[in-house]
Amino acid sequence: MPNPTAAILVIGDEILSGRTREANAYHLAGELSRVGIDLREIRVVPDDHAVIVDALNALRVAHAHVFTSGGIGPTHDDITADAVAAAFGVGIDVRDDARELIEKALAARGVTATADQLRMARIPDGATLIVNGVSGAPGFSIGNVHVMAGVPSIFVAMLAIVLPKLEAGTPRxxxxxxxxxxxxxxxxxxxxxxxxxxxxxxxxxxxxxxxxxxxxxxxxxxxxxxxxxxxxxxxxxxxxxx
Amino acid sequence: MPNPTAAILVIGDEILSGRTREANAYHLAGELSRVGIDLREIRVVPDDHAVIVDALNALRVAHAHVFTSGGIGPTHDDITADAVAAAFGVGIDVRDDARELIEKALAARGVTATADQLRMARIPDGATLIVNGVSGAPGFSIGNVHVMAGVPSIFVAMLAIVLPKLEAGTPRxxxxxxxxxxxxxxxxxxxxxxxxxxxxxxxxxxxxxxxxxxxxxxxxxxxxxxxxxxxxxxxxxxxxxx
Missing domain, CATH: 3.30.1370.10 (K Homology domain, type 1)
Structure with a gap:
């Protein structure tokens, strides 16, 4: 039986402008080889709602697993969660369990969550949280799409949570x-x-x-x-x- | 007037398997910012004829300029030139001027070109060669697609030849x-x-x-x-x- 296939969608103007050297796709490629999932495409797109939605919909029908990296912070340029909800045609709102994770992480640093930080608790309906030890703000999985942070240390931690749960293949x-x-x-x-x-x-x-x-x-x-x-x-x- | 847009299609199993860290997209991103061409997509695909043809045809209608990296050497896994010819629906064959460049570079090292090395002189009909000082084997441009080597030092040299010839915009x-x-x-x-x-x-x-x-x-x-x-x-x- 052939191995399941995967793609990664990297979201971020900073990669396309040449400011930042992309790092997460290389880490993902090595980890997927190890567990027998064949990475078939890496795609990097800008912080543009329509472009992200189109790319997600193209990749999620073509592959068994899609990973995203970037665009899930508290600022105006973090638009990934809304684009994922739009791609799946589901609603999105602040979710209690996600908000509690963020409030708890901030409280540990003696800080109260701002309204902007609580934007990171906006989770598409029907998603499962990716709770990790590095970042209070969770990623999430919906259908076959796994939405993770762009900061490499957090991406690595989230992938380590998600990967053991996936249907894998024969290691290459x-x-x-x-x-x-x-x-x-x-x-x-x-x-x-x-x-x-x-x-x-x-x-x-x-x-x-x-x-x-x-x-x-x-x-x-x-x-x-x-x-x-x-x-x-x-x-x-x-x-x-x- | 908005800046012209561009995409890069990176061709190579070695990136998707996690063996090799992709380097050319980052260099391209910085150079394009400098001249005012907006890089809007980076796409990495495997050494698969149909996948390369489809990606090329999607990207070349969406963007003013498309760059490719990889898959133009003498071995069986170098299939980019044939895929580009198929995407444009044109023929491909060994071309005299390309063959002379390759023979000359090999002669300088005291070597006679093999049949496999002459495969690198296969150029799609109607293309313009990208003659560079680093590699005897040329890249080529056809329509708005610029086909360049994956080896970073050669990619850099080819881009330096191509970039000044392109319609540019206002530097970012x-x-x-x-x-x-x-x-x-x-x-x-x-x-x-x-x-x-x-x-x-x-x-x-x-x-x-x-x-x-x-x-x-x-x-x-x-x-x-x-x-x-x-x-x-x-x-x-x-x-x-x-």
Whole structure:
């Protein structure tokens, strides 16, 4: 059975303007590989209600799981929760359990929640909260969409809560063989390997290391024995071109 | 007049598997801000012909400029040029001028081009080559789509060739004011600022610096006088909450 697929929708003008280097998709990619969910798309969009709604609706029908990152804070540019409610066609309002989490976290710092902070307790109808130890403000899951913070430490904490609950697949394993020759020298045998072992993906990544032009070959799949066989063939190839 | 918009389509299993941290979108975002082209979407897709064709066709009608990164080498997993030709409905074949560039670069290293390396001279009909000083293999532009390498040093070199030729807009300027209070404390005046200065975007980015919970406010726009005014108002706000 093929693995379930996933996408991440990153929401934030700060990524598209070049101010901030996106970090959460890379973390998600590694974690999903580990549990056997295939990440098939990363999409970054601006803080624009209509664009977020359209992207969410495209991704949630195409994939088993959709993760979002960003836009769930207390300020005017945090519009993700409302866009998710609109995408699902459900209402959204401040929810008591979410408000209590936020008030409790602020009280621990000796602060009373402002009306703006309570905006973070606005949760679409029918969602389940993602309660985490780093941020008082929760994320939430609705249908197959998991809405998480953009701040990397909070994204990591929320993903650790959500991931064990998801339908997973067979973990993808990967092995890498380093060649100290350029891609062009080994392209033909690599194509043959990819054709003869269709259960694996064979990726070819050129690198430059000082004066050395080399190529890292990455084989990925779910069957350790097949990966061993591919690595043995690659090592044989390496001996023949070395 | 609004600035022209752009998107980047990053092609590569290695990003989606978590093996490689994507780097070109961040570089592109900064360069486009500088010349006044608004990057509106970053999309990362796998080495899958149909997915690449669909994404290209969605992005090239939605944006003035589309950049692609990755998948233009000599190996079996380099399928971008064929996907671009299919998206435009044009033929593709080895082109003499592209072949000469590749042969010349290889000859300089004392190597004769293999059939696989000459695959890199396959160029869609009607495209213009992106000849650059780093890689013998050229990128190409066809219509509003600019096809570039995934290797960051080559992507940077190709973008430097392409960017000056594009219809640009008014550069976006940005200014940043650091608050040593959380977002919740300043959300109401920030919303008012964003409403009263609709020509600017006002972004709010929380940070944690040791024990300090702070917020960086970024204002962006094209008019330096308006940005000065916004910064003055933010500094006044900072003095009042400090």
């Amino acid at each position: 394993l990967s092995r890498e063989v380093r060649f100290e020759v350029g891609e062009g020298r080994i392209a033909t045998p690599l194509r043959r390997l990819a054709e003869e072992m269709p259960q694996l993906t064979v990726g070819s990544y050129p690198f430059r290391d000082g004066d050395v032009r080399g190529t890292n070959i990455v084989v990925r799949g779910t069957d350790p024995a097949l990966l061993d066989e591919a690595v043995a063939r690659l090592e044989e190839l390496r001996a023949s071109v070395g | 300027l940005s200014r940043e004011v650091r608050f040593e209070v959380g977002e919740g404390r300043i959300a109401t005046p920030l919303r008012r600022l964003a409403e009263e200065m609709p020509q600017l975007t006002v972004g709010s980015y929380p940070f944690r610096d040791g024990d300090v919970r702070g917020t960086n406010i970024v204002v962006r726009g094209t008019d330096p006088a308006l940005l000065d005014e916004a910064v003055a108002r933010l500094e006044e706000l900072r003095a009042s909450v400090g």
